[in-house]
Each structure stands twice: as structure tokens, then as C-alpha cells.
Amino acid sequence: MKLQLIRNATLKLDYAGRTVLIDPYFAPKHSQPSFAGRSPNPLVELPVSIDKILDGVELVIVSHLHEDHFDEVAMEHVPKHMPIICQPGDEAEIRGAGFTEVSPLTDMATWEGLTLTRREGSHGLGPVLEEMGSVMGFSLEAAGEPSIYWAGDTVLYPPVTDVIRATSPDILITHSCGALWNGDLIVMNAEETIAVCEIAASSLVIATHMEALDHATIGREGLRRAAEARGIPASRLLIPADGEVLVLTRSATH
Template sequence: MQLELIRNATLKVTYGGHILLVDPYFAPRHSLPSFTGRSPNPMTELPHEIDDILEGVELVIVSHLHTDHFDAVAKERLPKSLPILCQPGDEEKIRESGFTNVSPLTQSTVWQGLTITRRQGSHGVGPVVEKMGQVIGFTLVASGEPTIYWAGDTVLYPPVAETIREVSPDIIITHSCGARWDSDLIVMDAEQTIEVSHLAPRATIVATHMEALDHATVTREDLRQAADTGGIAPSRLLIPADGETLHLA
């Protein structure tokens, strides 16, 4: 399989002979408001032209409708006939933007030989979850491919650990920037990412959703230092740069 980090949570995944795009966030650098007053968002530019990112894409997965996961530029630039999988409850809002092939991922679906299964996520813990709203993760399974668990915008909490135990994924993709809202952690930070590595000692962890938004509290360098301190080898915890492509067996 091939995994290209575009920016933030946006991934282009070549898997089972197909190309998937996850959580498209195409806004130009500094074109959206700040979350904390530190910087307009996104803080980085796209590494490629949007047409190049969209080349070959056959399926889009939208985990939730926060603007850093499905923004106005993506709604404008994505072909309206592209199939989109989303969490239940978001399908009508996506259709309102003109998309004609939108399906909620209620449990598990098979698309072109790929088994895509919805997984629980919690965009924080406690009262902040009501502000953040519902989110999903997913697993990907295909013949001859590694099993992938894309955790999404979630903290490490019991259902995430349960998914890791149940699925035994070969690759786990985390959102590891330690973003906070009203001081509450809303995605994994360095400590939780290291804990994921310990929960899945045979898996490769790919840390994404980093250095693009101003409410993040963990940089790539911070995470690498924490991994070194925690005894996690660089080959087990990959922290790709924007635009970097990983080839994973």
C-alpha cells in the first residue's frame, strides 16, 4: 500500500488497487480564522496542486464535517459524482453541497473488494465532546494488504484500545498534534500516541494531523523526542511531512 500525507488529516491512500482520499482540507494557507489567536489557519500550504491531489481518486471518506476535515474548497473542487462515505447523520449536509453518491458508513461495507468498517471515536472526553460533536474512525481490510486502523479525531479511550485488541492492525494512523479546545484535549497527544505504540507492539504507527492548525500543542519534533524517550524506534513510529509518501508492506 501507499500512503501520502497531504496536510493535516488529509490522506491519499493507494490500497487494494484503488485510490482513496480521506478528509479533504484544501483551504489556502492563512485563509481561515484562528482557533486560539496564535495564527490564521491552516498554518501550512498544500504541498501539491489540488488537481494533482485529486488525480485518480475513486472514493472519498469524510469522518466528520469540521472545516479542517471537509472544507468549502473541497466541496467546490471534488467531482460531485465521486462516491463519498461519511458518518451517519452527515449525508444530507454533504448532499446539500451537490454530491450525488453519498453513503453513511453505519457499520461495515464492501467497496471494490475493500472492507471498510466504522470504528468509534471520541473528540475529547467529558463536556467538550458535546461541543466537538460525533466523529468516526475506520478500518480497512483487503486481500494481500496490511490491515489499517485510521483512528481519526479521537483521544485514546477504551473503545480505541478495544479496536486495537480486536483488529490487531498492521498499521495505525493517529492524529497526534495534541489539539486542545477550551484547554481540553480533543485528539491524541504525544503521551497517548506512545501508549498506542505500546498497545500494538507489532504495528507501525503513522502520526498525522500535525503542525497545520494553531490549537495544536505537539510538534513533529516533540513527538519524535517523546518516542525516543519511550523507547519507540523510528521505524515503528512514522511521522511523515506534508507531501511525503510512505510505502508500507
């Protein structure tokens, strides 16, 4: 399989002969409001053109409808006939934007040889959830490919730990920028990402959703230093740059 980090949470997967795009966020640099009062968002441009990102894409997965996961620019460019899988409750809004093949992932679904399983996420803990709303992660499996657990916009809390222990994914993808909303942590920070590496001792962890938004509290180098200080080597925690392509096999993840 090939995994390309585009920017923020946006990933392009070549997996079991299919090409999947996750959480397309195509806004130009500084075209959206600040989240933390430090800078307009996003902080960086896309590393490749939108046409190149969409080239070959057969399925789009949208974890939730925050503007940094499926923005207006992406809605304009993703073809309206493109199959989209989303969390339950978001399908009406996506269909309202003109998309015709929208399927909520209520539990488990199969698509062209891929098996997707919805996973719970918590975009923070406590009162902040009223503002953040619901999110989902998912597991992805196919014959001959590494199993993937894409945790999504979630903090580390018991349901995430339970999925890791129950499924032992070959690849575990985290959102690790330590974003804060009014002082509350809403995605994993360095400490929680390191804890994931320790819990998922047999998984390759890939940290994404970094250095793109102004409410982040940790960058790539800071996460790398913190992980190395805890004995997590670079071979177990990958922190790709925007645009970087990772080629991964089942054997290479162990």
C-alpha cells in the same frame, strides 16, 4: 500500498488497486480563522496542487464535517459524482452540497474489493463533546494488503484500545498534534500516541494531523523526542512530512 500525507488529516491511499482520499482539506494558508488566537489557519500551504491530489481518486472518506476535514474549497473541487463515505448523520449536509453518491458507514461496507468497518471515536472527553460533536474512525482491509486502523479525531479511550487489541492492525494511523479546545484535549497528544505504540506492539503507527493548525500543542520533532525517550524507535512510529509518500507492504509493517 502507498500512503501520502497531504496535510493535517488529509491522506491519499493507493490500496488494492484503488485510490482513496481521506478528509480533504484544501484551504489556502491563513485563509480560515484561528482556533487558539495564535494564527489564522491552516498554518501551511498544501504541498501539491489540488489537481494533483485529486488525480486518480475514486472514493472519498469524510470522518466528520469540521472545517479542517472537509472544507468549502474541497467541496468545490471534489467532483459531485464522486462516491463519498461518511459517518451517519452527515449524509444530508453532504448531499445538500450537491454530491450525489453519499453513503453513511453505519457498520461495515464493501466497495470495489475494499472492506470498511466503522470505529467509534471521541473528539475529547466530557463537556467538550457537546461542541465537538460525533466523529468516526474506520478499519480498512483488502486481500493482499496491510490492514489499517485509521483512528481519526479521537483521544485514546477504551473503545480505541479495544479495537487495537481486537484487530491487531498492521498499520495504525493516529491524529497526534495534542490539539486543545478551551483547554480540553480533543485529539491524541504525545503521551497518548506513545501509549498507542505500546498497546499496539505489532502495529506500525503513523502519526498525522500535525503542524497545520494553531491549537496544536506538539509538533513532529517534539513527538519524536518524546517517543525516543520512551524507547519507541523511528521504525515503529513514522511521522511523515506533508507531501511525503510511504510505500508499505504487509511484511514491512512487522
